[in-house]
Amino acid sequence: MGRGPNRGKGGKLNRGAWTALEDKMLTDYVTVHGDRRWSTVAREAGLHRCAKSCRLRWLNYLRPDIKRGNITKEEEDLIIRLHKLLGNRWSLIAGRLPGRTDNEIKNYWHSHLAKKQKVRKFDNKIVNNQKKMNIEKYSELEKPSDLLRNDITMSRFLNGSISLDHARLEDESSKLEHSKSGIDRSPMMTVEGSGQFKMDLLVEDFDLSGINIDISFTRLCDYEASLIGSTCRGRPNEAGEDFFGHSWHWLPEGFLDNWSSEFASREDWNIM
DNA sequence: AAAGGGTGCAACCGCCGCATA
DNA sequence: CTATGCGGCGGTTGCACCCTT
Structure with missing residues (x-):
């Protein structure tokens, strides 16, 4: 999934899809030390990943309160309504859908909803x-x-x-x-x-x-x-x-x- | 069955604002 | 006041999978 691996400058940092081992290392570290100071997380968790990559992986995939499964009809209706009001402010929209991430909603919008909507x-x-x-x-x-x-x-x-x-x-x-x-x-x-x-x-x-x-x-x-x-x-x-x-x-x-x-x-x- | 185009989505990129030195 | 680092955000990319022919 996603981009190809190991395209980082100088080959020092891992890139691309996360492995199960990396997920476990990040989860273990954040569970103990919390999800602040991502530069520290990236350095001390033993991951050869940049801080942003660690943050993104945690927020969009590993967080325990992430809601799995398809977007429901009720959620879709809310996304549509909120998008009318807020535009592409995905993080704000996500804030109204517990367990959903801005990235997920953004992807859902572009793949499912954008063509349906003709906003005047x-x-x-x-x-x-x-x-x-x-x-x-x-x-x-x-x-x-x-x-x-x-x-x-x-x-x-x-x-x-x-x-x-x-x-x-x-x-x-x-x-x-x-x-x-x-x-x-x-x-x-x-x-x-x-x-x-x-x-x-x-x-x-x-x-x-x-x-x-x-x-x-x-x-x-x-x-x-x-x-x-x-x-x-x-x-x-x-x-x-x-x-x-x-x-x-x-x-x-x-x-x-x-x-x-x-x-x-x-x-x-x-x-x- | 195979090829090729379309789709979904995880991950990356670059910019911005804020905090701090 | 300025420089720097970091987190957060929206836009974009590109690969795996699906569908159609």
Whole structure:
């Protein structure tokens, strides 16, 4: 498998596929001494491998918590959804799939999914002032929380703030992660309670029904349309048509009333 | 059965950011 | 402030295996 062996400079370091003996030596060493300081691991484990090779072998293959077996349908769906949101940030995507590695997901994407996906990208597009949109009735929809969730998650890499009241987590294991300054590179933002956060914003796993939401975005980067989406977030004081050509879905009661009017100036949006 | 093209995936490459001296 | 080393990441490579003809 993989590249041919022993192509290292001067022949001092082993390259190519790992042998069972090398795997055992690395596993034994890391089990005792831990998986830090890979240069030390490479030197002291008796392996004629570079530090990076040792690290990669451990993280992608030898780690005890690696999940073996085929990608499940549920995992595939999640990969597709996360890729829409995150792009090729494989490590972040892998962070949402326990036991899967970034390399595995990257390979899976390229070999199984890439051809299926035709992602519509809209760069440097300005979306409407949603206050002028035609909002459908809340009660006409069966699963409003899902739609709202999609509405929010379709916006990619929003650096802004969000305040949610009485958000009920569907998954108790999803806890609040946030960074109060700078851009949080965590793969998924979940919010419990209310507060103000500055972050890469991805919100999901919420039951958002019946809650009040106040979101203000100050920066929108690399806007990407969602395949499911027929909505897009508005930018105040800009008239125009929905460039998706879709009608707008509902917004929950109070959403527009609570939508922050304190948007940043046009320059501050800094659309990339 | 054999040849050749396609596919899957482990491993390598090069760049970047961060920590430290 | 600068240089250096290291870890982490996404892109790419290339071999083994599979499939088709």
